[in-house]
Amino acid sequence: AQSVTQLGSHVSVSEGALVLLRCNYSSSVPPYLFWYVQYPNQGLQLLLKYTSAATLVKGINGFEAEFKKSETSFHLTKPSAHMSDAAEYFCAVRLSNFGNEKLTFGTGTRLTIIP
Amino acid sequence: GAGVSQSPSNKVTEKGKDVELRCDPISGHTALYWYRQSLGQGLEFLIYFQGNSAPDKSGLPSDRFSAERTGGSVSTLTIQRTQQEDSAVYLCASSLGTGGSGTQYFGPGTRLLVL
Numbered sequence: 001a002q003s004v005t006q007l008g009s010h011v012s013v014s015e016g017a018l019v020l021l022r023c024n025y026s027s028s029v030p031p032y033l034f035w036y037v038q039y040p041n042q043g044l045q046l047l048l049k050y051t052s053a054a055t056l057v058k059g060i061n062g063f064e065a066e067f068k069k070s071e072t073s074f075h076l077t078k079p080s081a082h083m084s085d086a087a088e089y090f091c092a093v094r095l096s097n098f099g100n101e102k103l104t105f106g107t108g109t110r111l112t113i114i115p
Numbered sequence: 116g117a118g119v120s121q122s123p124s125n126k127v128t129e130k131g132k133d134v135e136l137r138c139d140p141i142s143g144h145t146a147l148y149w150y151r152q153s154l155g156q157g158l159e160f161l162i163y164f165q166g167n168s169a170p171d172k173s174g175l176p177s178d179r180f181s182a183e184r185t186g187g188s189v190s191t192l193t194i195q196r197t198q199q200e201d202s203a204v205y206l207c208a209s210s211l212g213t214g215g216s217g218t219q220y221f222g223p224g225t226r227l228l229v230l
Contacts, residue, residue, distance in 0.1 A: 032216045043221035051216035101213050105158035
């Protein structure tokens with residue numbers, strides 16, 4: 001079984017400030033972890049994913065995330081927020097054992113950028 | 116290349132009517148997934164296909180929901196006798212295959228409103 005918890009349904013940061021979106025997971029086997037972004041009235045776009053290689057994962061648009069097994073966390077960060085980062089962000093987990101294909105999503109974090 | 120496409124983009128129907136939602140995956144992708152995004156339940160997995168077979172239908176909420184995939188390509192999600200609680204955005208995704216850490220690429224969704 002697997003689950004994802006995203007702390008903070010709404011996060012506001014000033015333009016140029018650090019972005020930190022939190023994600024904690026639980027998984028019965030080693031997980032694959034994903035961050036997706038959703039802009040208004042659009043589908044989900046992959047930002048980055050953890051696949052058991054490097055624990056620090058770099059993605060698109062300057063985002064990165066670090067897998068910390070001891071903390072069961074996969075927080076998303078960006079050093080300097082841009083106005084274009086305003087969107088909803090979803091963390092997702094998938095079990096790595098064969099036959100488990102579904103993504104289990106967190107409830108999402110809506111990021112607002114303050115000019 | 117073309118991404119995942121879904122039709123219609125919006126659908127308004129009356130309670131009790133049947134609806135069909137269509138998904139065209141990325142060419143060459145053998146795996147196809149359906150998810151539902153609603154205010155009350157967040158993003159939920161419904162069903163996935165590997166080729167034309169559906170190894171995991173565990174997310175279908177009731178027997179009013181069914182899906183098929185023919186020719187290993189296009190998929191149709193059918194909801195019979197729609198209810199107001201079926202109102203949601205239905206998202207389709209595809210990936211190159213199953214197993215491993217493959218990325219699921221999402222379409223823009225079909226927004227369903229049941230009156």
